[in-house]
Amino acid sequence: MEKKSGEKRKALLLEADPTMYPHQCDIRFTEEFVNTPEQRRSLQSGVWDQNDPxxxxxxxxxxxxxxxxxxYLNIESLKNDPARLLNIIxxxxxxxxxxxWGFDNYLLDKQWKIGxxxxxYNRSGLVTYGSRYGDLVPWQERSAHAHDIIGFPRGILVLEAQMKLSETLKAIVEKLVEGVEAANDTGTFSQALETGLKKVSDQSSCVEFA
Structure with missing residues (x-):
């Protein structure tokens, strides 16, 4: 397989998801989208726009x-560390x-808290385990404290995140195997995946397709 540079990996990621966020660092995100000039002026003056409560x-x-x-699904981290993408897949x-579920729910904490x-809104809950995972059920405080269910507003975000991740990974894998399937060589992809998980340097075989 042809080895891909960081820029080629970036192009592949954008083909799979044109809306993928470019940067890894949350500070960069804050600087670009939260601390806008308008917001800084408002904070300094102590006056907020009354038309936007x-x-x-x-x-x-x-x-x-x-x-x-x-x-963790951003271009900067995935193009620079191909083993990371392989591990996610x-x-x-x-x-x-x-x-x-527990990990995906935990990752939402910060964004949930800052809105x-x-x-x-729905007053019901969503099941967090077993064969009924994701089912809508009546809210019960005891079940919620046992983490058997989660409130709908938070739970639906977990399911949305999992669905979006599945869609994106499916699109990425389809791009990766386009040439492999034509050559009837899908075994090579599987072998490279297994090897790539064991090596994290740019000299590893995972660079050949990631």
């Missing part, structure tokens, strides 16, 4: 929903969405 810290991030849902296939993610 929403003072939520995360409101400027709402148009960039995907990076708020999936902070491998582990998301190996373990089911319900097994990832970056708009979400619909």
């Amino acid at each position: 929403d003072l939520t810290q995360g409101r400027a991030r709402r148009p960039y929903r995907n990076i708020c849902l999936l902070p 491998y582990n998301r296939v190996k373990y089911s969405p319900k097994q990832w 970056s993610l708009s979400t619909p």
